[in-house]
Amino acid sequence: MADGWTGICFGEEGSNIPSRTQVVQKFRQLGITRVRLYHTYQSTLQAFSNSGIQLTVGITNADIIKALSSVGSARSWVDRNIVPYGSSNIVAVTVGNEVLTSTANNLKNALLPSMKNLREALNLAGESGIKVTTAHAFDVVANFFPPSSGQFADTGRMQPLVNWLASVGSDFICNIHPYFTYMNSNGQITLQFGRLESGSVKDSNNGEIYTNLLAQRLDAVYAALGRLGQGNMRVVVGEIGWPTSGGTATDTDNARIHNQNLVNLARGGTPLKPNWGIQTYIFAMFDENQKAASLQKSWGLYNPRNFQAKYTINFGNSPTLSNRITQGMRLSSGQFVMSKNEVYKFIMQADCNLVLYQNGVTPLWSSHTVCSASDGYLELLSDGNAVVYGGGVARWTSNTLGRNDGAHRIDVQDDGNTVMYNEANQAIWATKTSSGRITQGMRLSSGQFVESKNRVYRFIMQADCNLVLYQTGVGPLWASNTAGRGSDGYMELQSDGNAVVYGGGVALWASNTLGPNDGAHHIDVQDDGNTVMYNKANEAIWATNTSSGCITQGMRLSSGQFVESKNRVYRFIMQTDCNLVLYHIGVGPLWASNTACSRRDGHMELQPDGNAVVYVGSVERWGLRSSADARWASNTWGRNDGAHRIDVQDDGNTVMYNEANEAIWATNTAGR
Structure with missing residues (x-):
């Protein structure tokens, strides 16, 4: 099923957990797109920034009453723990863990009001898309066999809670641990059924056959929800795993088999919900040596001391x-x-x-x-x-x-x-x-390249450690001149705004742009042959100075981009203020489209119809021009088949030529 997935719980009760940046990198390498956290530690949330991973974060049982006793206190919690981390992709908050089965009555009674306060606080903070829920132990289900007889132990508390979850579109999260069920079954459950491998257990009420313990437990929860009128509520398994030491059948082989079978089951359903994929969080990423009980310390996929996998899982994504x-x-x-x-x-x-x-x-x-x-x-x-x-x-x-x-x-x-x-x-x-662009943090490894959008120019990190700009059919236009000076070469646009060529771990060349105007934010391999580094304000701060001085049909000058004459004296630039200007460098402007405005999303395009147009706003989506405002045009589309190219000439004149090489428009600035 397309909606099934396997995430991982990232607990942090360990003295030797690797750096959070390393952990996030490992999640990305594994293809994990969903992670459950039990806290909102600043360093952890920062590490997940822009990772593309969906986070479910938690409020501990000890913090529920203190943090969520009112909408005001909940808003303070949200402002500290959610709002500053907008780029960390927080999608849900769990209020407590197993509150209804492991805490005092005052906390059980406070659970639903606290969830409501948090929901209101998130709405007030503009975070209405973040779900609010809580994680239950499977013990909330009293009758669980056969699965179709499932019902909740405390319907008095559970009925209003699930009704509220349904009203706000939240999931029901339940921690299901087949290991404990197997361990406590006195031999009535086989190891194969417990580790989700094989079996055949019949539901005497409806005749459904269960081949694994997880599906059996899940359907007991679905049946219990159905008895409260919420049979269409999604159940997400908040924790599931298998320990590798400290108890019966606790070794890496059993853990591997259980967790691999779990991943494989995600695409299927259960007998009661055959069309719903199974959504789970494996418990856990690491062994956690600060947990209380010895059996709780060895559920990790990885050993935190050396960051080595205890066994291999193919996550399939x-x-x-x-x-x-x-x-x-x-x-x-x-x-x-x-x-x-x-x-x-x-x-x-x-x-x-x-x-x-x-x-x-x-x-x-x-x-x-x-x-x-x-x-x-x-x-x-x-x-x-x-x-x-x-x-x-x-x-x-x-x-x-x-x-x-x-x-x-x-x-x-x-x-x-x-x-x-x-x-x-x-x-x-x-x-x-190719987008024709290199952004901060991007690396060109040996043999990799970025091309201009017109496919004429290629910026390549060669195997000989030389960074070279080529024009197709012509040859090299620029090089870092680092050929043969190292091995394992690569070029990286660093987060400090400096572009550096490395070979053998040694810096061989640098753009030295880390100081000017906050450094290089991106590198564009432009259609005119120039490769230019722009800062965050879209100002050019470095270039290969290889511009052909020519703009051809279909080429676009985005905000901040320019084309120069071959003698580097004249610059035709689409300014960040939406004005298209021809400059005599060191002298001043010679011509302008007079389209300056407060917007910052202007561009000039020489269209296929031969008309050059300055636009403000977005212009293209799915091949359709939309939401764009034309501020200036050369009106050349009807003149002898229109402009075929624009030349920024060495004499100071910028001229549009048709396909027959006849001048049909000019700035008339020659000699100025």
């Missing part, structure tokens, strides 16, 4: 490295690889179509292989050919098996391009979807 497919690797239906900046996703869809998405929404490229087969997959074969199969038939191929020994790997790059490289690190195939 990220096959190996986060952005790379290697020979022999297969993307099955629903699996994907993602760029390291988590903007671009290369996914094998259930409809047999292989698609590259930007931000999970906008398709940039596809194999056009949509079909009715349900067993589609992409495989990078050992002969270097990438093939999409569906129904046992090859439906698309990259045709790279004969190109310089074939594709050795496929990289989903941070610039939006997905590229196949041979063993010599040469690009032999690409989706040609």
Whole structure:
């Protein structure tokens, strides 16, 4: 089922938990998109910033009354623990853990009012999209066998709570631990049934057959909710796992089998909810040595002391490295690889179509292989050919098996391009979807490149440690001159705004832009041949100075971008104030479109119809122009087939030429 998923609980009751940044990086490598936290520690929430991971955070039982006794106190808690972390993707807050089965009556009575106060406080803070719920122990269910007889032990407290959850669209979270059920069953439950492997247990009421203990327990909860009139409420398993020491059948083999089966079950349903995927959080990411009971200390997937996996789990949503497919690797239906900046996703869809998405929404490229087969997959074969199969038939191929020994790997790059490289690190195939931009934190490794949108210019980190700008069919235009000076070379636009070429761990070249105007925010490989570093205010602070001085049809000057004459004396720039201006560098403006305004989203485009237009606002979505305001136009679309190019000439004149090379418009600034 598409809505099934497996997240991980990240508990922090340990003296040797790795750095939170390392932990987040590991979650991303595993392809984990949902994490449950039990606290709102500042350093942890900051580490998850812009990670793309959905967080469920918690308020401890000890803090409920103090923090949520009124809407005012709840608002203070929200302002401290939620509002500052808008980029950390908090999607839900659990008020307490197992309150109704493990705390005093005063806290049980305070639970629902506290949840209501938090809901109101989140709404007042503009955080209405964050859900409020609480996590229950499975012990809230009194009758659980057969599953269809499930009912809650304390219906007096549970009825108003689940009614309120339904009214605000929140899930019912229940911690279900098959291990404890198996351990306490006195041999009545088999190990195979307990670790979700196999079995056949019949519900005597409805005849349904259960093959694993989790489905049995889940349906008992669904049945109990149904008895309270909330049979359509989603149950999320807040904790589930298997310890590796301290008790019966506690070893890495049993833990691995249980948790791998758990991941595999996510796509299926239960007998009572066959069309609902199973949503769970594995307990837990790490062994936690500060937990009270010895059995509670060894539930981790990882040993925190050395950050080594205690056993291997295939989570099914990220096959190996986060952005790379290697020979022999297969993307099955629903699996994907993602760029390291988590903007671009290369996914094998259930409809047999292989698609590259930007931000999970906008398709940039596809194999056009949509079909009715349900067993589609992409495989990078050992002969270097990438093939999409569906129904046992090859439906698309990259045709790279004969190109310089074939594709050795496929990289989903941070610039939006997905590229196949041979063993010599040469690009032999690409989706040609490069954004033409390098942003802070992005790295060009050996052989990787970014192209201009018109595919004429390529900025590449060569295997010889040289960073080079090439013009297709012409040759190199600029280089860092670092060839042969190191190994394992790469270029990184650092968070301090400096672009640096490294080789063998040594800095070989730098743009020295960390000081000017807050440093380089992004690098654009422009369609005019110039590669330019812009600061956050979109001001150019460094360039290769390789501009062709020419703008061609379809090319756009975004806010802050410019084209220079070949002699570097004249600059035609789309300013951040929406004014298009021709400057004599060191002298002043010679011509302007007179479109200056308070907006900051202007651009100039030489359209395919031969008209040059200055727009303010967004202009394109799904190929349709919308929400844009044309502020100036050259009105050249009807003159001898319109403008084919714009030349920023060495004489100071900027001229539009048609396809026959006739001048049809000019700034008339020659010699100034």
